[in-house]
């Protein structure tokens with residue numbers, strides 16, 4: 001992922017968290033990542049935790065990397081699902097596996 005993409009997704013994820021916090025808990029947070037992460041830690045919401053996880057991955061420079069095969073996840077996929085952890089082919093493999101176990 002390009003450095004400008006990291007910046008872009010950093011903003012997108014922070015905005016998404018702020019949006020959820022405002023609409024769900026009626027609280028406003030500052031733009032700083034520290035404030036946003038702190039606010040998230042006060043609530044035990046799975047989707048917020050996922051977004052916070054994405055934010056930490058952005059900071060580590062591993063955001064957008066598939067957690068299984070480490071290939072880049074296409075930015076189109078991330079734009080639709082900011083918390084995507086798997087590339088499309090691993091996603092597909094996981095899906096097939098869980099389908100056959102049923």
Ligand SMILES: [Zn+2]
Pocket residue numbers: 066067068069070071086087088089090091
């Ligand atoms: Zn993968």
